[in-house]
Amino acid sequence: MATGHTDHHHEETFISKYLFSQDHKMISKQFLITGMIMAIIGMVMSSLFRLQLGWQGESFWILNFLLGDKWAPDGILDPNMYLALVTIHGTIMVFFLLTGGLSGTFANLLLPLQIGARDMASGFINMLSYWFFLGSSVVMIASLFVETGPASGGWTVYPPLSALPQAMPGSGLGMTLWLVSMSLFIVSSLLGGLNYVVTVINLRTKGMTMTRLPLSVWALFITAVLGVLSFPVLFSAALLLIFDRSFGTAFYLSDIHIAGEVMERTGGSPILYEHLFWFLGHPEVYIVLLPALGITSEVIATNSRKPIFGYRAMIGSILAIAFLSFIVWGHHMFMTGMNPFLGAVFTFTTLLIAIPSAVKAFNYITTLWKGNVRFTPAMLFAIGMVSTFISGGVTGIILADSALDINIHDTYFVVAHFHIVMGLSAVLAMFAGVYHWFPKMYGRLMNRKLGYAHFWVTFVCAYGVFFPQHFLGLAGVPRRYYSNSEFPMFDDLVSINELVSIFAIVGAIAQFIFMFNFFYSIFRGPKSSANPWGSNTLEWTTPVEHVHGNWPGALPVVHRWAYDYSKPGKDQDFVPQTVPLEEGELDGGAGH
Amino acid sequence: MITFLIILSIVLAVLAVGQLMRVFEATSKLKGEVSPLPTDAENKYQAKMMLVFLFGYFSFFVWLVARYGEFLLPESASEHGIVLDNLLDFNWYIIILVFVITHVYLFYFPFKYVFNKDRKAYYYTHSNKLELLWTTVPAIFLSVIIVYGLSAWVDITMDETPKDAISIELYPKQFDWTARYAGVDSTLGNSNYNMISTSNPLGVITPASLAQKIAEIEAEIAEFESELSLAPEGGLKQEELTELIAKRNRQREKVKSFEALEGLNRGNDDILVKSEFLIPINREVAFEFRSRDVIHSAYMPHFRAQMNCVPGMVTEFHFKPIITTDQMREKTQNPEFDYILLCNKICGAAHYNMQMTIKVVEEEEYNKWLAEQATFNDGFTVSDETATTEEKSESNEISMIELK
Ligand code: HEM
Numbered sequence: 002m003a004t005g006h007t008d009h010h011h012e013e014t015f016i017s018k019y020l021f022s023q024d025h026k027m028i029s030k031q032f033l034i035t036g037m038i039m040a041i042i043g044m045v046m047s048s049l050f051r052l053q054l055g056w057q058g059e060s061f062w063i064l065n066f067l068l069g070d071k072w073a074p075d076g077i078l079d080p081n082m083y084l085a086l087v088t089i090h091g092t093i094m095v096f097f098l099l100t101g102g103l104s105g106t107f108a109n110l111l112l113p114l115q116i117g118a119r120d121m122a123s124g125f126i127n128m129l130s131y132w133f134f135l136g137s138s139v140v141m142i143a144s145l146f147v148e149t150g151p152a153s154g155g156w157t158v159y160p161p162l163s164a165l166p167q168a169m170p171g172s173g174l175g176m177t178l179w180l181v182s183m184s185l186f187i188v189s190s191l192l193g194g195l196n197y198v199v200t201v202i203n204l205r206t207k208g209m210t211m212t213r214l215p216l217s218v219w220a221l222f223i224t225a226v227l228g229v230l231s232f233p234v235l236f237s238a239a240l241l242l243i244f245d246r247s248f249g250t251a252f253y254l255s256d257i258h259i260a261g262e263v264m265e266r267t268g269g270s271p272i273l274y275e276h277l278f279w280f281l282g283h284p285e286v287y288i289v290l291l292p293a294l295g296i297t298s299e300v301i302a303t304n305s306r307k308p309i310f311g312y313r314a315m316i317g318s319i320l321a322i323a324f325l326s327f328i329v330w331g332h333h334m335f336m337t338g339m340n341p342f343l344g345a346v347f348t349f350t351t352l353l354i355a356i357p358s359a360v361k362a363f364n365y366i367t368t369l370w371k372g373n374v375r376f377t378p379a380m381l382f383a384i385g386m387v388s389t390f391i392s393g394g395v396t397g398i399i400l401a402d403s404a405l406d407i408n409i410h411d412t413y414f415v416v417a418h419f420h421i422v423m424g425l426s427a428v429l430a431m432f433a434g435v436y437h438w439f440p441k442m443y444g445r446l447m448n449r450k451l452g453y454a455h456f457w458v459t460f461v462c463a464y465g466v467f468f469p470q471h472f473l474g475l476a477g478v479p480r481r482y483y484s485n486s487e488f489p490m491f492d493d494l495v496s497i498n499e500l501v502s503i504f505a506i507v508g509a510i511a512q513f514i515f516m517f518n519f520f521y522s523i524f525r526g527p528k529s530s531a532n533p534w535g536s537n538t539l540e541w542t543t544p545v546e547h548v549h550g551n552w553p554g555a556l557p558v559v560h561r562w563a564y565d566y567s568k569p570g571k572d573q574d575f576v577p578q579t580v581p582l583e584e585g586e587l588d589g590g591a592g593h
Numbered sequence: 594m595i596t597f598l599i600i601l602s603i604v605l606a607v608l609a610v611g612q613l614m615r616v617f618e619a620t621s622k623l624k625g626e627v628s629p630l631p632t633d634a635e636n637k638y639q640a641k642m643m644l645v646f647l648f649g650y651f652s653f654f655v656w657l658v659a660r661y662g663e664f665l666l667p668e669s670a671s672e673h674g675i676v677l678d679n680l681l682d683f684n685w686y687i688i689i690l691v692f693v694i695t696h697v698y699l700f701y702f703p704f705k706y707v708f709n710k711d712r713k714a715y716y717y718t719h720s721n722k723l724e725l726l727w728t729t730v731p732a733i734f735l736s737v738i739i740v741y742g743l744s745a746w747v748d749i750t751m752d753e754t755p756k757d758a759i760s761i762e763l764y765p766k767q768f769d770w771t772a773r774y775a776g777v778d779s780t781l782g783n784s785n786y787n788m789i790s791t792s793n794p795l796g797v798i799t800p801a802s803l804a805q806k807i808a809e810i811e812a813e814i815a816e817f818e819s820e821l822s823l824a825p826e827g828g829l830k831q832e833e834l835t836e837l838i839a840k841r842n843r844q845r846e847k848v849k850s851f852e853a854l855e856g857l858n859r860g861n862d863d864i865l866v867k868s869e870f871l872i873p874i875n876r877e878v879a880f881e882f883r884s885r886d887v888i889h890s891a892y893m894p895h896f897r898a899q900m901n902c903v904p905g906m907v908t909e910f911h912f913k914p915i916i917t918t919d920q921m922r923e924k925t926q927n928p929e930f931d932y933i934l935l936c937n938k939i940c941g942a943a944h945y946n947m948q949m950t951i952k953v954v955e956e957e958e959y960n961k962w963l964a965e966q967a968t969f970n971d972g973f974t975v976s977d978e979t980a981t982t983e984e985k986s987e988s989n990e991i992s993m994i995e996l997k
């Protein structure tokens with residue numbers, strides 16, 4: 002099953018090694034660093050609009066300094082700019098950090114290493130995937146500098162708002178660039194995804210059956226399948242929107258009178274866009290979440306020194322979640338006037354997803370039970386991730402209920418829910434992944450003390466930002482509001498907004514601890530050994546110094562599942578997958 | 594005060610980072626024999642932090658409920674809202690229970706089973722019994738939630754609107770609302786976006802408004818034609834004007850075709866109001882929603898009611914108010930309390946300030962108020978120029994083409 006491609010040493014130039022690299026380990030680093038830069042931009046944006054939300058209508062020189070007189074005259078944020086910041090923040094966080102950044106980093110790093118392959122199925126396509134990603138990031142950032150401002154219709158860019166430049170300034174050139182950027186992004190995702198799928202199916206080393214794959218591989222594999230099936234639908238949505246914007250069609254437009262003019266194009270429906278968008282949009286949240294769950298599984302098992310509990314059930318729930326995620330998109334559209342019967346069906350399917358999700362949460366907790374828990378920073382982040390996954394997941398039960406959604410749809414309750422369950426879970430898991438696999442990526446160790454500090458400040462601030470927002474939502478505060486001081490009914494909530502903003506800003510600043518630790522350790526961190534955490538999976542059998550083709554000699558052969566931690570009768574508390582089964586020993590994953 | 598808080602938090606953060614750097618420098622001195630794994634002391638410390646966090650998290654929750662619980666929405670002012678509030682409470686009981694139990698275990702286990710090199714973890718790969726248990730128990734709870742939730746949903750959205758319901762259309766545009774009452778005939782007149790003009794913001798179709806709109810269009814065509822005769826041959830201006838004239842001609846044909854519609858007089862008695870509308874207590878109100886430009890959403894949180902307003906579509910929602918504004922003012926002990934209609938779908942710069950006050954009153958007061966309002970045929974008391982919203986966005990400044 003291995004590729005014939007072995008370790009030939011050709012001279013590599015700087016360009017072929019660092020820029021146009023076809024080596025999955027380098028591409029993984031490229032995705033990580035690009036994702037981090039995008040994340041910083043997204044985070045700064047959130048701090049800027051949090052200034053406005055926390056202290057509405059107050060003047061901040063920093064706003065004027067960063068945004069200029071046009072968008073923040075006298076240091077007061079302009080409402081159009083507020084919407085633009087929210088939109089690009091959401092787009093960056095969901096797509097660039099947690100789709101491209103997360104999958105790009107970890108699928109690239111882990112898939113070949115954990116299945117025992119020399120590289121991705123196609124190194125060239127892999128490289129293209131990164132370059133499309135970089136291109137789309139550059140276009141998205143460039144759109145910030147457009148005269149009329151970047152796209153501002155929310156990250157979901159519903160038409161007609163996004164289709165008509167008359168509707169808001171951001172729907173001009175900014176929106177065009179948004180669509181160009183997203184098209185490039187989709188190409189990147191599809192190229193990457195196809196490659197990941199093919200790699201996992203074809204390049205597993207000898208003995209690496211599907212039921213011996215680490216859960217991280219399962220998660221990244223299914224994520225790629227989800228992406229390959231759903232991103233084309235987003236592409237079609239974007240394409241039709243491009244047609245409506247530029248070529249006079251009316252896929253999404255009908256009966257519109259705007260800026261004093263009747264629009265003659267009729268017959269379309271904005272609801273069509275919503276269907277197409279959410280057909281991607283819901284699987285998208287699992288594209289964000291599944292890799293996070295995969296990383297968490299590895300980190301928790303390794304640092305509990307204990308097999309992940311219910312390995313097969315974990316795979317089963319990944320598959321169930323993936324399947325169900327395609328038939329629940331309507332829960333974003335309960336209030337569009339859809340047939341109530343259809344709404345009922347979507348409520349039903351959505352609530353079904355709670356079952357496999359609950360199984361996962363319980364299995365993580367059981368994995369911790371009677372473990373031997375080592376608190377590495379990665380482990381803290383993984384435990385934190387399970388906490389946010391539960392805290393955000395339970396409110397999903399409320400939002401899935403079409404009847405309850407009547408009153409909380411599009412309020413801050415939704416903002417709280419999706420940030421906690423998707424945003425925080427995925428970000429915490431991404432941090433867990435970086436701390437855990439940093440020695441693999443850079444051959445060095447990150448500083449643990451800084452890791453602890455980073456975790457606690459981040460974790461506390463994360464809840465400090467998003468937990469109180471449930472209360473705003475239950476008080477009826479709509480999302481995407483530049484200000485809520487126009488409504489006396491929200492006056493009592495001013496202090497919540499202030500509290501949230503303080504947590505947000507402190508939390509954002511705390512990320513510099515991580516940045517420092519990360520970049521410092523790349524160059525000056527203490528050297529790592531080959532298997533610093535005592536892990537079972539194959540990536541830790543490769544040498545510390547990266548070699549092209551991953552293993553200098555023959556490919557490793559796999560004899561057991563990935564979770565033989567603390568197996569009775571072994572002297573060590575871990576048994577790498579490459580160790581043959583002893584006479585009469587049962588393989589933990591296969592055994593029933 | 595605010596600036597002070599910000600400065601304080603920045604200073605604290607800087608101090609924290611400085612402190613950390615010190616620790617960091619100290620530890621990196623020991624470089625060379627750095628173990629990747631946490632020391633026993635670190636493990637013990639972090640294990641304790643698990644419990645500290647658990648306690649802090651729950652306390653934060655309790656504090657938020659205590660501090661802000663009373664500022665959530667007051668009791669439901671609509672009949673179906675009571676059902677929804679009960680359903681929500683029921684969900685909360687289950688959710689909070691699950692949240693608390695799982696969190697206790699999630700943070701207690703790592704605390705309890707902190708690393709000890711003399712102990713081995715329990716090699717426990719799976720248990721069909723346990724896994725079956727926590728598949729079926731959530732499934733049972735969810736079935737209850739689904740059945741309860743869907744029965745509420747069906748009752749609210751799938752029941753027949755009573756015959757005697759009051760019909761009101763809520764019509765949004767960037768960035769305000771207009772409410773239209775059906776008038777004495779209890780039927781809303783036809784409307785079409787081709788009919789919209791300064792004096793007819795909703796595009797209501799009546800014999801008079803038809804004649805007026807046709808006259809308007811023709812006047813415009815005449816004006817464009819005279820401009821056209823002055824425009825230089827072959828220029829851009831000429832092309833533009835020719836196109837505009839063609840467009841107006843097509844619009845005129847459209848508008849003319851409405852003359853064949855049935856019930857043209859139904860709109861005569863319609864009543865249009867802005868900034869505030871009244872509804873009587875204990876009468877079912879059937880709302881219809883359209884939109885002039887982009888998607889908006891009519892959100893009336895006190896009535897637990899919401900529906901998107903989509904261009905090209907008519908959507909509906911109905912409810913029965915059961916508490917008057919005056920009663921609610923007493924209940925909330927807030928003499929300024931008002932029911933509010935908000936826009937809840939991002940629609941542009943002033944999305945955050947598209948509001949209308951809703952007054953629930955006794956039936957007589959409602960009838961009296963309605964009788965005082967001018968009907969559509971009497972000419973409107975509202976026109977587009979009186980838009981209340983601050984016009985902040987540039988797009989707003991694109992001036993309305995004057996239709997004379
Ligand atoms: C630095 C921490 C963060 C803060 C303070 C923050 C805050 C906010 C706030 C206040 C909004 C606007 C809500 C509204 O007006 O509707 C928002 C929107 C959003 N955020 Fe975040 N957020 C953060 C991190 C994230 C992360 C990690 C994600 C990844 C999932 C994310 C995804 C989104 C999305 C998708 C939106 C919706 C954008 C839209 O309405 O179009 N955010 N965020």
Ligand SMILES: [Cu+2]
Pocket residue numbers: 282283286329330332333
């Ligand atoms: Cu969804």
Ligand SMILES: [Cu+2]
Pocket residue numbers: 765766768888889890936937938939940944947
């Ligand atoms: Cu609106």
